[in-house]
Amino acid sequence: MPIDAPEIxxxxxxxxxxxxxxxxxxxxxxxxxxxxxxxxxxxxxxCDREFVRGTPPADGAPIEIHQTTDR
Ligand SMILES: [Zn+2]
Numbered sequence: 001m002p003i004d005a006p007e008i009x010x011x012x013x014x015x016x017x018x019x020x021x022x023x024x025x026x027x028x029x030x031x032x033x034x035x036x037x038x039x040x041x042x043x044x045x046x047c048d049r050e051f052v053r054g055t056p057p058a059d060g061a062p063i064e065i066h067q068t069t070d071r
Contacts, residue, residue, distance in 0.1 A: 006048040010056050022047040 011018055017035040022028040022044075029046035036042055041052040 006043070006050055008050045008052055008056075010052050010054065013053050013055075015053055018042065018051045020044045020047065020049055020051070022049075 009018070015036065017033050019031055019033045020029075021031040027047055032044070032046065034042040034044065034051065036051075036053060040054065041050055043050045
C-alpha cells in the first residue's frame, strides 16, 4: 500500500482548536483535539494530517487533487 503524502486541512484563521479522527474508515483513529495556541499549524500525531489556519495558497504548494484531464 503506497504511503500518501500527509493531507493538509485548511481551517478558518480564527480557529483555536481542531478535532481529528483520521476521517474514519481504515485510516481512522480515536478522536483527538489539537489546539493551535500561538502556532499557525498543528500536525495530527495519529495520521500526520496537518491543520493550517488560513486559506490555501493559490498556487505553489503542491496540493494533491484527483481530477480528470479530459477538459
Ligand atoms: Zn488524525
